[in-house]
Amino acid sequence: MNSAIKKIFLFFFVCMMASCLFHCPVSLHAEGILGKLAKGEGKWGQHWKPIEMFRWWDPEHYFEPENKIEGVFEGEKCVICHTLTTPRIAIDWKESAHSKAGVTCDKCHGSDHQKIQLPNPDTCAKCHPEQVNEFKSEKETGHPSHARAFHPDVVEAGWQISKPQPEVAGCAQCHAVENKCDSCHFRHRFKAAEARRPEACSYCHNGPDHRDTECYTTSAHGVITALDGDNWDWDKPLKVGNYRAPTCAYCHMYNGTHNAVENAVYSHIGVEEIDRGAEEFAEKRKAWTNICNDCHSARFAAAYLRGADETVKVSHAKVREAKAVVEDLHKEGLLDAMPKDLARYLDEGHKWNLGGRMYNVTAIEREFFDMLVYQGTTIFKAAFHMSANLQTYELGAFKQDESLAKIKSEASKLRRLKSLEDKVGIKYESFDFWKVGEYTNSLKVIK
Numbered sequence: 072m073n074s075a076i077k078k079i080f081l082f083f084f085v086c087m088m089a090s091c092l093f094h095c096p097v098s099l100h101a102e103g104i105l106g107k108l109a110k111g112e113g114k115w116g117q118h119w120k121p122i123e124m125f126r127w128w129d130p131e132h133y134f135e136p137e138n139k140i141e142g143v144f145e146g147e148k149c150v151i152c153h154t155l156t157t158p159r160i161a162i163d164w165k166e167s168a169h170s171k172a173g174v175t176c177d178k179c180h181g182s183d184h185q186k187i188q189l190p191n192p193d194t195c196a197k198c199h200p201e202q203v204n205e206f207k208s209e210k211e212t213g214h215p216s217h218a219r220a221f222h223p224d225v226v227e228a229g230w231q232i233s234k235p236q237p238e239v240a241g242c243a244q245c246h247a248v249e250n251k252c253d254s255c256h257f258r259h260r261f262k263a264a265e266a267r268r269p270e271a272c273s274y275c276h277n278g279p280d281h282r283d284t285e286c287y288t289t290s291a292h293g294v295i296t297a298l299d300g301d302n303w304d305w306d307k308p309l310k311v312g313n314y315r316a317p318t319c320a321y322c323h324m325y326n327g328t329h330n331a332v333e334n335a336v337y338s339h340i341g342v343e344e345i346d347r348g349a350e351e352f353a354e355k356r357k358a359w360t361n362i363c364n365d366c367h368s369a370r371f372a373a374a375y376l377r378g379a380d381e382t383v384k385v386s387h388a389k390v391r392e393a394k395a396v397v398e399d400l401h402k403e404g405l406l407d408a409m410p411k412d413l414a415r416y417l418d419e420g421h422k423w424n425l426g427g428r429m430y431n432v433t434a435i436e437r438e439f440f441d442m443l444v445y446q447g448t449t450i451f452k453a454a455f456h457m458s459a460n461l462q463t464y465e466l467g468a469f470k471q472d473e474s475l476a477k478i479k480s481e482a483s484k485l486r487r488l489k490s491l492e493d494k495v496g497i498k499y500e501s502f503d504f505w506k507v508g509e510y511t512n513s514l515k516v517i518k
């Protein structure tokens with residue numbers, strides 16, 4: 072069949088199945104034309120509007136069905152029509168364990184097409200209570216964790232709400248992991264074997280402030296998985312004896328638990344200096360060495376992890392040295408511009424917050440942010456994921472050296488400039504471009 076005929080056929084088939092009840096495509100909702108998208112939720116709700124994709128990233132708050140199709144369908148009826156409307160979804164579902172077990176589309180989406188729903192973890196809980204309870208128990212462990220990724224950490228984060236939403240769409244895309252269960256075993260196969268592979272986590276755990284994937288793929292564990300993984304039976308559960316080298320889930324979801332933070336020591340993604348080897352974390356450390364002990368001697372594992380603790384400490388010493396230099400500039404009034412001269416942050420106003428700020432700040436403050444939040448977290452992740460290069464070279468310790476050197480040079484220039492200005496009697500006032508500009512104007516609450 073050529074594609075034009077296919078489309079005509081599809082059109083008639085859809086009309087027939089839906090009893091030809093297509094509705095007006097624009098439906099006016101009580102809240103106005105945008106419906107639930109008119110306003111964000113949470114404490115900053117009045118300051119931002121979600122982009123359309125929030126319907127799928129946070130269906131519980133924003134999803135509304137399109138009302139194109141009218142009728143109540145069950146089982147194969149949904150599948151038959153969707154074989155034409157969204158063919159690949161139907162194929163993936165047919166290849167899934169759900170299809171074999173008779174878990175048809177309506178079991179997750181409901182059967183009335185006018186009220187079609189997108190499933191959240193509670194939908195899955197009807198049949199998989201154990202996984203959902205474990206997943207939700209992450210909330211008790213503090214954060215970060217999948218179970219609190221979206222609401223506390225993105226929607227309530229004033230600094231990202233201050234930015235134009237299309238710019239920060241990535242936050243919601245990764246952090247939607249809180250709202251749905253298709254993040255590691257993708258819809259509509261929902262295959263456990265997929266989630267066991269490191270690639271499933273790498274979809275989100277990559278980039279400057281969570282360089283887990285880059286560290287893992289350059290470790291012996293990642294290299295062995297890449298070399299030999301095609302020969303492994305990924306249908307086997309992540310248990311001792313089944314895998315030659317550990318994947319992310321092997322270590323972080325040991326024995327298949329859906330609480331990925333059970334053994335994590337909270338350190339604000341590595342930004343806070345925490346000694347994981349300290350007595351107070353002895354139980355967690357023991358849990359880690361037990362995992363390593365599946366394949367290594369306990370002594371080898373403990374020694375390696377102690378080494379990683381020391382690597383992290385050195386990186387924080389460097390950060391403290393840099394911090395003192397920038398703090399002094401601030402005290403002396405030498406930063407160009409001072410926080411009071413900048414567009415204010417939605418949540419903190421003009422408060423000076425070194426380390427939490429990455430935009431609309433001076434170059435030296437930004438350099439410090441990189442040192443702490445990007446390089447520091449990379450060193451932590453590289454050390455604990457056994458990436459030789461990334462902890463010492465490229466983006467790790469030696470990159471921090473470069474930043475420390477830049478910070479000192481910049482501080483030196485600012486001081487020398489100030490002494491010249493003082494000598495010739497120039498009183499510096501910060502330029503307007505710190506406050507206004509085509510992009511800068513779009514930041515919230517600039518008045």
Ligand code: HEC
Nearest residue numbers: 085088089140144145148149152156176177180181182187
């Ligand atoms: C008569 C054909 C037909 C039947 C039967 C049908 N659908 Fe649909 N469905 C559609 C069409 C057409 C769309 C819109 C697709 C698009 O936007 O490309 C749709 C959209 C959807 C969406 C997507 C909602 C969104 O906005 O992202 C879901 C979920 C869905 N259907 C599930 C189901 C389920 C579950 C059943 C059975 C209860 C079912 N469908 C039965 C034709 C059908």
Ligand code: HEC
Nearest residue numbers: 127130150153161164169174175176179189190251253258
């Ligand atoms: C095991 C539960 C489950 C079953 C069964 C299921 N879905 Fe889904 N479906 C999901 C999840 C989870 C999402 C993602 C929800 C989100 O994005 O928030 C989804 C999203 C969708 C979407 C919208 C997203 C997109 O990519 O367009 C469509 C359309 C859809 N499903 C159709 C179907 C159809 C048709 C069937 C049956 C062949 C089906 N689903 C069976 C869980 C299920």
Ligand code: HEC
Nearest residue numbers: 214215216220224245246248254272275319320323331335
């Ligand atoms: C769809 C994106 C996504 C996927 C896929 C994903 N994660 Fe996450 N993960 C996140 C986010 C976002 C956070 C941080 C949540 C927050 O803000 O509190 C997180 C947090 C974590 C934490 C806690 C971090 C800490 O500092 O305590 C661990 C451990 C973790 N994930 C492991 C994994 C593993 C292992 C996989 C794969 C099996 C995986 N994640 C897959 C997005 C994802």
Ligand code: HEC
Nearest residue numbers: 168172174178190194195197198252253256261262263264
């Ligand atoms: C109506 C019951 C039902 C619902 C609702 C349901 N499932 Fe399932 N699920 C099953 C059954 C039955 C199996 C196959 C038997 C088994 O492995 O437990 C299964 C298997 C699975 C598997 C393992 C597949 C494999 O490769 O071994 C995953 C992953 C999964 N479901 C995820 C989900 C997610 C995510 C949701 C919600 C979006 C969901 N399920 C909703 C009943 C359900």
Ligand code: HEC
Nearest residue numbers: 192195199202203206252255263266267308309320326327
């Ligand atoms: C961070 C990644 C990740 C997220 C998020 C996730 N899963 Fe899983 N899931 C996995 C991994 C990895 C496995 C394989 C575990 C194993 O080998 O024992 C798995 C397996 C499963 C299985 C099959 C269990 C079995 O023993 O066959 C079910 C059912 C399941 N998940 C449901 C869910 C539900 C429901 C949610 C939402 C609360 C969810 N998952 C969210 C990674 C994830």
Ligand code: HEC
Nearest residue numbers: 269272276283284287317318319322334335336347359455
């Ligand atoms: C050999 C086991 C192992 C493997 C494989 C592994 N990790 Fe880790 N991971 C660790 C250890 C150990 C820590 C530091 C734990 C601690 O004490 O907090 C850690 C830390 C983390 C953290 C910070 C939260 C925490 O627990 O401190 C995240 C997020 C993370 N790993 C994600 C991943 C991802 C994603 C992958 C795969 C790309 C992966 N890990 C592979 C052992 C592993």
Ligand code: HEC
Nearest residue numbers: 214215224225228231239241242245275276278281339340
């Ligand atoms: C590529 C996926 C991805 C993107 C994009 C992303 N994040 Fe994350 N985020 C993560 C992961 C993964 C973690 C967990 C890191 C860890 O613990 O090592 C995380 C952690 C966090 C944390 C936890 C901090 C803490 O220590 O409690 C916050 C807050 C956060 N992200 C907010 C945001 C915001 C706001 C944005 C957008 C500006 C964003 N994220 C963009 C994946 C992402």
Ligand code: HEC
Nearest residue numbers: 291292314315316317359362363365366367372375376457
């Ligand atoms: C499922 C098995 C398995 C687990 C679990 C495991 N490893 Fe490994 N690891 C290996 C294999 C196999 C190698 C490659 C051995 C070689 O280098 O010849 C390796 C290599 C290493 C190396 C580099 C080799 C070297 O001698 O420098 C380090 C370091 C390491 N592992 C530490 C750990 C730590 C720490 C843990 C626990 C957090 C851990 N591993 C968990 C299998 C495992």
